[in-house]
Amino acid sequence: MSTDSSPKAAKRRPDRAALVIAVALIAVAAVIFWDVSRLGAIASYARIGPTTVPNLVAGGLLVLGIWTAIEAWRGDFPEREHQEMGPVLWIVGGLAAQMLLLKPLGFSIATGVLFAMTAAGFGKRKLWLTLPIGIAFSFVVWVIFTRLLQLHLPSGPLEALFF
């Protein structure tokens, strides 16, 4: 992890992103408290039941959320490197496309799309080249895993063409 703690960084401002994390942690704690409150006093022996541990975890998250807020306010979080969002969007798009295409088009085509978009995220933007390679590669993987290892992978029009 980046441990760039330069002491000369004199003017430390509240870290907005870290404050968002603090709020998120407290929100998760609130959701857990709310959820287990509905389980109530059913089936608890000597006050120990399914709500005991969730309450402890939510309490812990609440404390950690407040602690995060304090560190964020004092600007104690390590400085972050610049992140390029373009490649990330390509890859997230690829995963989303695979998720949506898997049922209608089968494993090979959906995963081929993911393959090509990931390669694009890393700089290989020639989709007319990467897409066929990805689909062919995924198809080989599909054959190996479904035929030889008997793993169930969804099939689509391409797989139906051969088997």
Place this chain on the structure above:
Amino acid sequence: MSTFEFLLQGMLVACQPMNLLYALIGVTLGTAVGVLPGIGPALTVALLLPVTYKLDPAGSLIMFAGIYYGGMYGGSTTSILLNTPGESASIVTALEGNKMARAGRGGPALATAAIGSFVAGLIATLLLAFIAPSIVKLALVFGPREYFALMVLAFVTVSSAFGDSTLRGLTSLFIGFALAIIGIDQQTGQARMSFGVPDLLDGIEVTTLAVAMFAIGETLYIAAQGSRAPDKVEAVKGSLWMNAQDWARSWKPWLRGTFIGFPIGAMPAGGAEIGTFLSYATEKRLTKHPEEFGNGAIEGVAGPEAANNASAAGTLVPLLTLGLPTTATAAIMLAGFQQYGLQPGPLLFATNPQLVWGLIASLLIANFMLLVLNLPMIGLWVRLLTIPRPWLYAGILLFATLGTIGANPSVFELGMLLAFGLLGFIMRIFGYPIAPVVVGLILGPLAEQQLRRALAISQGDPTALVMSPVAAVLLAVAAAALIIPLILRARGRGQVLAQLAASED
């Protein structure tokens, strides 16, 4: 029966042709993922969980352990030739090893790493075999509160004792706990945190979480770094063999590294990284060639490499005898046992000795296989380093999603994969460690079970948790492991701990 007889019986199991094949597949895959930067043994075992659940339990566990050992061997190759550690326990190896490779002594560096790993793996696996039965005897008298205290200790050491921030380590751990609550409560059958979504009733799959956090989170993080200057692969020049002086300077560091690494792995005290740093520091102090340190001293490769393999074997001690994982890989191996309805721990030695001893014996065999794979065939592994990144990461994501699709081909499961992948990415940006999330998800429910049993026995009185001397001592050590680093960091001495950061593997 004595340990020797058990080990011989285990050897019979391990030498069955199918099990030998599984071991070979395991060590080959393990070496490959160890060599490839960005993926490690934890991820690989997680990927294979859904693929292997129709196979025989002994065979797949032998394969998983082979992957773990292989990852430790393969990581050194990347550190030496690329200066980018393939897995976190090889960071120290890069310090001296890469300098040696640049000076044209890459061959001896690879050789001392491989032979050192072999020596350490062999001694540490034998230590595991001889220590395990006595820990099992000890563990049989443990009740729920002692187990709970032991798990609390593991939680603290995995999340916050090392690394650069107690806050972020604990936060990661509690995110794991929060995810562990989701699903049906094991003891009362009530649905918790599932919000009426049927897909959530079974809880969060360990595989989905681990693959998302390690493979997708890491890929996104590396992609977000953009096109920074790629690392140069050093060609292996000159002889691969060590000369007499190399041998003379290597054998003591191998042995010292083994005896530093093994106890650290065996204690519930986090990963293999800590042992490698201690071994490096020891060799630096004891060397007769202090001027070479920083410029490629062979001791600085031999010691830490032995230490990291010895810790890997050490990690199996708490995993097999107590059911207590202390690294991400061990946590996922625990999930592998659970997949077959097996719970590692003292009882497993009694109910399923063939499996346990077969596994331990197969580690000895795996070690021999790894020596062969890593010395004469080193050129093959070096070629793996030259795969262009677009193809490499496209392939990693293909296999990452394959495991999840094979287990449960639903849009919901893939959506969770994407969501946790983004969570892993954000956590990496902000410097949160990943391993505690996985350990929290797997060990959290077991700790809850022990806590509830302990409290039920005491009729809800929490003070009973510290009334047993063993539990009280363990909890006191855990408290110390939480508080002392906090004080050290507050006084600005945190750098040492940050260097010891236990990251993903």
